[in-house]
Amino acid sequence: MLKIANRVKALKSSSIMAISARAAELKAEGHEVISLAAGEPDFNTPDLIQAAATKAMKDGITKYTPATGFQSLREAIAKKISLENGFPVDPEEVLITSGAKHGLYLALQCLVDPGEAILIPTPAWVSYSPMIELAGASVIPLPLYEEDGYRPNVERWKGMAIPPNAKGIIINSPNNPTGVVYSREELIKLTGWALQRNLWIISDEIYEKIIYDNLTHTSISALGPEAKKATITVSGFSKSYAMTGWRFGWVIADRPFIAKMASLQSQSNSHVTSFVQWAAITACTLPPEIGNFMVAEFDKRRRYCMERLDKMGDYLSYTRPTGAFYIFINLSKWLIKNRMTDLEFCKELLNKEYVGVVPGSSFGKEHSIRISYATNIDNLKKAFDRIEAYLNR
Numbered sequence: 114m115l116k117i118a119n120r121v122k123a124l125k126s127s128s129i130m131a132i133s134a135r136a137a138e139l140k141a142e143g144h145e146v147i148s149l150a151a152g153e154p155d156f157n158t159p160d161l162i163q164a165a166a167t168k169a170m171k172d173g174i175t176k177y178t179p180a181t182g183f184q185s186l187r188e189a190i191a192k193k194i195s196l197e198n199g200f201p202v203d204p205e206e207v208l209i210t211s212g213a214k215h216g217l218y219l220a221l222q223c224l225v226d227p228g229e230a231i232l233i234p235t236p237a238w239v240s241y242s243p244m245i246e247l248a249g250a251s252v253i254p255l256p257l258y259e260e261d262g263y264r265p266n267v268e269r270w271k272g273m274a275i276p277p278n279a280k281g282i283i284i285n286s287p288n289n290p291t292g293v294v295y296s297r298e299e300l301i302k303l304t305g306w307a308l309q310r311n312l313w314i315i316s317d318e319i320y321e322k323i324i325y326d327n328l329t330h331t332s333i334s335a336l337g338p339e340a341k342k343a344t345i346t347v348s349g350f351s352k353s354y355a356m357t358g359w360r361f362g363w364v365i366a367d368r369p370f371i372a373k374m375a376s377l378q379s380q381s382n383s384h385v386t387s388f389v390q391w392a393a394i395t396a397c398t399l400p401p402e403i404g405n406f407m408v409a410e411f412d413k414r415r416r417y418c419m420e421r422l423d424k425m426g427d428y429l430s431y432t433r434p435t436g437a438f439y440i441f442i443n444l445s446k447w448l449i450k451n452r453m454t455d456l457e458f459c460k461e462l463l464n465k466e467y468v469g470v471v472p473g474s475s476f477g478k479e480h481s482i483r484i485s486y487a488t489n490i491d492n493l494k495k496a497f498d499r500i501e502a503y504l505n506r
């Protein structure tokens with residue numbers, strides 16, 4: 114057997130991807146599986162974007178591109194963000210990446226040194242910690258509390274000693290896994306708290322367009338020049354334009370940092386697929402409302418899920434989600450009574466009831482589960498019928 118490097122010895126695959134793969138296996142065996150595990154829109158990418166990619170291929174946009182991404186695309190993203198997100202962006206401050214995920218990976222590789230630490234308000238998305246650890250750094254979780262609705266409350270962290278090796282903080286609003294959208298006031302406080310501690314901010318805004326209840330998204334870099342200077346903004350089209358498989362995202366940061374990330378990209382994956390980049394230029398020209406029908410549909414599903422969950426109050430509680438397409442459910446009452454961990458529950462639910470959900474412990478919060486409602490109401494109905502029957506047993 115080949116000898117695996119120490120750096121990756123402890124590395125595991127994304128738990129969400131592993132559950133989705135198991136769900137697909139069971140489906141292939143002929144079971145009627147409903148996966149509420151992976152968070153990905155069930156819609157297809159808008160026709161105009163598809164057509165632009167096909168045309169680009171026909172037109173010969175099939176060659177290497179600059180590592181930064183096509184200059185015209187960087188210009189288009191810079192213009193779009195300046196207009197929609199309310200902070201000025203120069204094309205040289207934009208790097209085109211293979212999804213937000215690889216943008217985060219490159220950013221962390223370029224930001225943290227071995228021995229340093231990154232703070233993460235937790236529960237948090239599954240891939241932040243492994244990425245930080247791959248850079249040789251450690252993770253300091255900042256607890257978020259269900260009784261605060263999983264909202265950031267800097268008062269809670271006042272007594273916490275933040276070690277001098279803490280280099281940065283990852284902020285993710287709208288949030289995965291809680292679905293919570295932080296208000297502008299909360300982000301001002303959180304950013305102020307981070308800046309006072311000389312922390313760099315990585316702002317993961319991948320769900321920026323999926324927001325309900327007439328709330329609005331605030332980009333941290335829009336909070337003023339000091340905030341912008343300290344922030345690395347990561348986003349992309351995976352969620353807003355149902356483009357998860359295209360692997361398209363971007364990072365916005367100061368020029369020298371972007372140039373260094375481009376060097377790393379040039380020495381690894383080179384750049385994002387040429388015709389995907391070309392189609393993304395078209396995506397930038399679409400009116401932002403083009404994704405509204407998806408958000409309206411997600412909202413219907415969100416309401417349906419909450420109706421069902423409200424009827425299971427004897428077993429669980431949840432935080433009302435106002436963004437993304439997740440609900441984070443506290444199952445501790447039921448799990449403690451039945452002497453089960455959240456991981457065991459998720460395994461049983463998948464293997465016996467053929468419903469895929471993600472254990473809260475994957476996000477750093479035990480006794481909980483995350484469901485994704487990016488699937489149609491018929492599926493949600495079946496999934497909730499099965500979950501309810503299982504809990505009642």
Ligand code: PMP
Pocket residue numbers: 152211212213214215238285289317319348349350351352357361362
């Ligand atoms: N950040 C969060 C919080 C996510 O949930 C995801 C998963 N899609 C990503 C980043 C990565 O997005 P992408 O598919 O664009 O790589």
Ligand code: GLU
Pocket residue numbers: 127129130150151152153214238240289
């Ligand atoms: N980000 C999505 C999720 O949280 C997809 C899975 C992944 O990227 O790991 O479900």
